[in-house]
Amino acid sequence: MQVTECIGRTPLVRLERIPQQHGVPADVQILGKAEWFNPGGSIKDRAALQIVKEAMEQGLLRPGMTLLDATSGNTGIAYAMIGAAWGFSVTLVVPESISEERRRILQAYGAQLLFSDPYEGTDGAIRLARELAAREPDRYFYADQYSNPANWRAHYNGTGVEIIEQTDGAVTHLVAGLGTTGTMMGTGRRLKEFNPAITLVGVQPDDAFHGLEGLKHLTTAIVPAIYDPSVIDRMEFVNTDEAFAMARQLAREEGLFVGPSAAAAVVAAFRVARELDHGVIVVILPDSGVKYLSTPLWQDGS
Numbered sequence: 001m002q003v004t005e006c007i008g009r010t011p012l013v014r015l016e017r018i019p020q021q022h023g024v025p026a027d028v029q030i031l032g033k034a035e036w037f038n039p040g041g042s043i044k045d046r047a048a049l050q051i052v053k054e055a056m057e058q059g060l061l062r063p064g065m066t067l068l069d070a071t072s073g074n075t076g077i078a079y080a081m082i083g084a085a086w087g088f089s090v091t092l093v094v095p096e097s098i099s100e101e102r103r104r105i106l107q108a109y110g111a112q113l114l115f116s117d118p119y120e121g122t123d124g125a126i127r128l129a130r131e132l133a134a135r136e137p138d139r140y141f142y143a144d145q146y147s148n149p150a151n152w153r154a155h156y157n158g159t160g161v162e163i164i165e166q167t168d169g170a171v172t173h174l175v176a177g178l179g180t181t182g183t184m185m186g187t188g189r190r191l192k193e194f195n196p197a198i199t200l201v202g203v204q205p206d207d208a209f210h211g212l213e214g215l216k217h218l219t220t221a222i223v224p225a226i227y228d229p230s231v232i233d234r235m236e237f238v239n240t241d242e243a244f245a246m247a248r249q250l251a252r253e254e255g256l257f258v259g260p261s262a263a264a265a266v267v268a269a270f271r272v273a274r275e276l277d278h279g280v281i282v283v284i285l286p287d288s289g290v291k292y293l294s295t296p297l298w299q300d301g302s
């Protein structure tokens with residue numbers, strides 16, 4: 001088996017202890033899609049694999065070319081892993097503020113890093129990647145995860161189908177954070193086709209300046225081209241401190257060591273759950289806490 005063949009088919013883990021403490025009724029199940037089980041450590045392995053496969057099929061990524069993209073980290077790790085496994089170069093534009101762990105992981109896989117202005121966040125990285133791609137179109141395949149429909153198709157063909165199978169079709173709600181929005185667009189569309197009564201809940205940071213790496217405050221950020229707001233039924237805004245507190249509780253009382261965006265999605269899932277009598281809520285947990293050890297989330301020993 002090749003490493004890329006290990007992408008997808010992640011476990012669905014039931015939260016057993018903390019939902020009750022947050023007022024979730026006993027007949028409402030909270031199931032977490034444990035995406036850190038992907039070999040690159042996050043949900044973005046799925047999107048990156050689909051983007052690379054389609055680009056190769058369409059002759060956009062040819063031998064000798066370099067894959068280029070702007071990424072806050074996880075997609076970059078996924079591209080770097082696939083590039084190393086399949087033998088193509090990967091250049092990533094990342095905000096200079098990305099965590100030390102992410103930087104070192106990317107370098108471990110042999111990716112080349114270009115740094116953009118940390119104050120401009122992922123939007124600054126996107127602008128710089130666009131400039132580079134326009135300047136040297138024969139050198140770079142610009143993967144453009146924010147506009148590339150292969151991003152959401154990965155979830156339409158993978159994540160969504162898996163959730164239907166793993167819940168025996170009983171899923172009533174999907175809760176997912178919005179970054180490129182690929183997870184929600186693909187998984188959401190698949191679930192709605194299966195059962196239009198399934199409620200799709202998008203999760204955003206409550207402020208432009210936030211610590212929920214991987215998520216976007218869509219009201220103030222560059223809106224991804226693949227984003228179609230009409231797909232989503234309900235939007236929940238989560239505060240960074242609230243998400244951090246949930247991340248700590250998930251680690252200590254459920255044994256689930258997740259990243260801040262996963263914890264934010266759990267906060268939103270509990271809000272939705274408290275309004276129900278019964279239901280099966282699937283929450284996407286995009287990555288683990290490992291890459292955030294040097295960030296304020298875990299630094300104060302709290």
Ligand code: PMP
Nearest residue numbers: 074179180181182183214261286
């Ligand atoms: N959480 C994390 C940790 C991520 O890296 C990402 C990807 N940016 C997301 C959530 C959001 O996923 P998507 O891009 O599919 O909206």
